[in-house]
Amino acid sequence: MSFLPVDEQLALIRRGAEEIIPEDDLKKKLEESRESNTPLTIKLGCDPSRPDLHIGHGVVLRKLRHFQDLGHQAILVIGDFTAMIGDPSGRNKTRPQLTLEEARSNAESYVEQSKVILDIDMLKILYNSDWLNEMNFNDVVKLASSYTVARMLERDDFTKRFQSEIPISIHEFLYPLAQGQDSVELRSDVELGGTDQKFNLLVGRDLQKDNGQDPQCIITLPLLEGTDGVEKMSKSYGNHIGLNDTPEDMYGKTLSISDDMIMKWFTLAADADESVVKNAEERLAEPSVNPMELKRELARAVVELYYDAETASQAEKHFNTVVVGKGIPDDIPEFALSSEDLIVNVIFDAGLLQSKGEARRMIKQGAVKLDGESVTNIQATILLKSEQILKVGKRRFLKVIG
Numbered sequence: 001m002s003f004l005p006v007d008e009q010l011a012l013i014r015r016g017a018e019e020i021i022p023e024d025d026l027k028k029k030l031e032e033s034r035e036s037n038t039p040l041t042i043k044l045g046c047d048p049s050r051p052d053l054h055i056g057h058g059v060v061l062r063k064l065r066h067f068q069d070l071g072h073q074a075i076l077v078i079g080d081f082t083a084m085i086g087d088p089s090g091r092n093k094t095r096p097q098l099t100l101e102e103a104r105s106n107a108e109s110y111v112e113q114s115k116v117i118l119d120i121d122m123l124k125i126l127y128n129s130d131w132l133n134e135m136n137f138n139d140v141v142k143l144a145s146s147y148t149v150a151r152m153l154e155r156d157d158f159t160k161r162f163q164s165e166i167p168i169s170i171h172e173f174l175y176p177l178a179q180g181q182d183s184v185e186l187r188s189d190v191e192l193g194g195t196d197q198k199f200n201l202l203v204g205r206d207l208q209k210d211n212g213q214d215p216q217c218i219i220t221l222p223l224l225e226g227t228d229g230v231e232k233m234s235k236s237y238g239n240h241i242g243l244n245d246t247p248e249d250m251y252g253k254t255l256s257i258s259d260d261m262i263m264k265w266f267t268l269a270a271d272a273d274e275s276v277v278k279n280a281e282e283r284l285a286e287p288s289v290n291p292m293e294l295k296r297e298l299a300r301a302v303v304e305l306y307y308d309a310e311t312a313s314q315a316e317k318h319f320n321t322v323v324v325g326k327g328i329p330d331d332i333p334e335f336a337l338s339s340e341d342l343i344v345n346v347i348f349d350a351g352l353l354q355s356k357g358e359a360r361r362m363i364k365q366g367a368v369k370l371d372g373e374s375v376t377n378i379q380a381t382i383l384l385k386s387e388q389i390l391k392v393g394k395r396r397f398l399k400v401i402g
Contacts, residue, residue, distance in 0.1 A: 003034045018220045026217040039072040043188035051109035054240040056224040056233030061117045078107040081129035085175045155199045180204040188216045195220045229258035248395045251315035254299035259291040270301035332397040
């Protein structure tokens with residue numbers, strides 16, 4: 001295939017990136033790739049410790065897709081072996097270790113969800129247990145001898161734990177070395193990761209040099225703050241937008257971000273190009289422009305990125321009807337009730353929420369209504385009637401037919 005001119009490739013690669021180290025080397029790699037008509041090998045390691053992906057994960061996945069669109073070979077490395085160590089990045093305590101089976105199970109979900117971003121047909125998926133499991137103790141000792149404890153303590157998270165006298169297990173030092181060994185095995189040209197992965201990515205460069213390879217360039221991407229605008233996006237913080245969220249939830253949650261997050265979200269969450277970002281920035285600076293106008297544009301852009309323009313338009317219409325107009329949408333799912341049942345069971349059985357525990361929490365928070373009346377008792381039931389409207393949260397509706 002023919003590759004775009006290097007400057008055009010770099011324009012897309014730079015979009016949203018925090019650092020490119022070293023950029024001159026990346027430019028040289030792109031030039032050589034174009035001259036030889038050979039794609040670069042782009043590596044992204046994924047931590048399968050959590051199976052649920054959100055648009056914060058989407059930032060680095062989208063960068064991998066950029067390289068795919070430019071014609072390069074994207075490799076998703078499933079860290080099933082390194083998950084048994086536990087990534088210490090950004091942690092103030094030892095991360096729980098997974099079994100190989102748990103890591104593989106989570107990885108299947110990870111790959112399935114990433115299909116909304118990546119071109120799966122052109123993606124190479126590898127498991128690092130395939131080569132790390134083959135190493136003997138002599139290999140591990142040799143690998144460990146390539147780095148000193150002093151170098152490891154340059155990591156901010158290790159330094160803080162050491163100074164606070166929080167234990168650091170020896171096996172945690174092996175994580176960046178194992179991740180770096182992945183780069184040696186793949187002879188990767190570029191490795192992607194969040195800013196919290198910078199140390200690990202640089203270890204990969206060093207190990208490649210030690211093995212006589214041309215060291216990879218690294219590209220770090222910012223960590224996206226969640227809808228609260230404070231903590232990084234995480235399901236555990238309740239500030240996330242899942243890759244599999246409904247268009248209505250994506251739209252509504254995006255509108256809830258703080259004004260100072262608008263520009264960052266245009267770049268990272270909506271993957272907007274430079275002209276769109278510049279236009280939004282100029283309008284946001286105008287006193288006459290209501291930030292909510294830009295949030296609505298942002299919300300449409302986010303939904304369109306993961307679905308399509310028509311779906312984004314319908315999600316906005318739904319928001320206007322349900323949230324702004326306090327109405328009930330025309331096309332809500334129906335649930336046939338054969339006998340009196342707990343509202344918690346109906347919410348779960350109808351698929352409005354993923355667990356009965358979550359349904360109970362929503363009831364306790366006063367976020368569930370039956371025919372407009374708040375439900376506060378987790379033991380409340382739905383009686384057999386011709387038709388009832390169950391509302392869960394701000395955007396989920398169910399027509400219960402008895």
